[in-house]
Amino acid sequence: MMWSVFSLFRTLSLSMSLHAIVFSVIFINAEGGSLSKKRPFNNSISAIFVFGDSTVDSGNNNYWKTIFKANFPPYGMDFINHIPTGRYTDGRLITDFLVSYVGIKEYVPPYLDPTLSLEELMTGVSFASGASGFDPLTPTLSGVISMQKQMEYFKEYKTRLELAIGKERTEILINKAGFLISAGTNDFVINYYGTPFRRKTFTISSYEQLLLQQVQHFVQDLIDQGGRIIGLVGLPPLGCLPAVITLTLGGAFHNRECIESLSSVGFDYNQKLQNTLKTMESYAYGAKIVYADIYTPLDEMIRNPSQFGFEEVHSGCCGSGYIEASILCNPTSHVCFDASKYLFFDSVHPTEAAYYYIFNALRPLIDQVLKN
Numbered sequence: 001m002m003w004s005v006f007s008l009f010r011t012l013s014l015s016m017s018l019h020a021i022v023f024s025v026i027f028i029n030a031e032g033g034s035l036s037k038k039r040p041f042n043n044s045i046s047a048i049f050v051f052g053d054s055t056v057d058s059g060n061n062n063y064w065k066t067i068f069k070a071n072f073p074p075y076g077m078d079f080i081n082h083i084p085t086g087r088y089t090d091g092r093l094i095t096d097f098l099v100s101y102v103g104i105k106e107y108v109p110p111y112l113d114p115t116l117s118l119e120e121l122m123t124g125v126s127f128a129s130g131a132s133g134f135d136p137l138t139p140t141l142s143g144v145i146s147m148q149k150q151m152e153y154f155k156e157y158k159t160r161l162e163l164a165i166g167k168e169r170t171e172i173l174i175n176k177a178g179f180l181i182s183a184g185t186n187d188f189v190i191n192y193y194g195t196p197f198r199r200k201t202f203t204i205s206s207y208e209q210l211l212l213q214q215v216q217h218f219v220q221d222l223i224d225q226g227g228r229i230i231g232l233v234g235l236p237p238l239g240c241l242p243a244v245i246t247l248t249l250g251g252a253f254h255n256r257e258c259i260e261s262l263s264s265v266g267f268d269y270n271q272k273l274q275n276t277l278k279t280m281e282s283y284a285y286g287a288k289i290v291y292a293d294i295y296t297p298l299d300e301m302i303r304n305p306s307q308f309g310f311e312e313v314h315s316g317c318c319g320s321g322y323i324e325a326s327i328l329c330n331p332t333s334h335v336c337f338d339a340s341k342y343l344f345f346d347s348v349h350p351t352e353a354a355y356y357y358i359f360n361a362l363r364p365l366i367d368q369v370l371k372n
Helices: 005-011 094-102 118-122 137-142 147-165 167-175 185-192 204-224 242-248 260-283 295-303 352-371
Strands: 048-052 178-182 229-233 288-292 312-316 342-344
Touching (some): 048 147, 118 147, 147 204, 185 260, 204 260, 288 352
Parallel strands (some): 048 178
């Protein structure tokens, strides 16, 4: 399972760690008006703030000096007006489905977009960056926005809001907001298995503990900043990412199957993550911390693709589907006719169709949070 840095950097620096669902919101709008869309359970959530990697990056890497971007075709081919926004898929992300369902707005914009209005800022943004991770070494390897920097941006956001609407209103907004965190896949795929650095000093078990410590610090920082509804997405079946299959099997194009030993790493980490979050919630008075399982719905789609309308689950829609991601999936790449028939859009990231099925699988959890 020891892959070369060169191979990984060409393919996987965009994490599929669908890791985190955090629901957030406060004032219906800046002046206390109301959205026309009926809100489920009459919820009062008015903003959603997102942190993590490429599974929830809606375009921040567009404004960062890195080669890991997705603001060019065929990305966005099924988005409104076929615009490549910087989302690492053909259309919408889970966070877009979430914010629309809650009744806030239709899409979660990237925080670094300089054109955002005050209303857009108040109703939630994404701070996520494709190829990032909890381990500080992971974003350093890829030259993207670290989780620590994302937290700094959130604190900057709070200051901007306080200047615009006052400290008291900002505090209320943050208290009633939801926070989504999705990261971790890159830490394993790009960092631990893709380079020798961490393997020299960490077993897989001790590395999981390192990541969980980083998770705890990040969540606690959010709580200290006023966050009260915090969700973390678990890892996907790591061994089922098309690029991982290709690299592990030495470029095999036939008889492609999930690498179960790698997927089991993700499953084990998820169990430990759930236990960590339960412990944190027990002493985080006033805060709701939830775990979002994306491993199970993805596993079900892979094992029973026809039930979800998929015809291909071991390769992506873009290019050969075996190795392309980010700059390797570009305007010159061959693209499938119908992305909704594919579980993956490129060799790492799910299609809009897959994200929608995952969102629906998370609906009971989301509804439970909204009811409370």
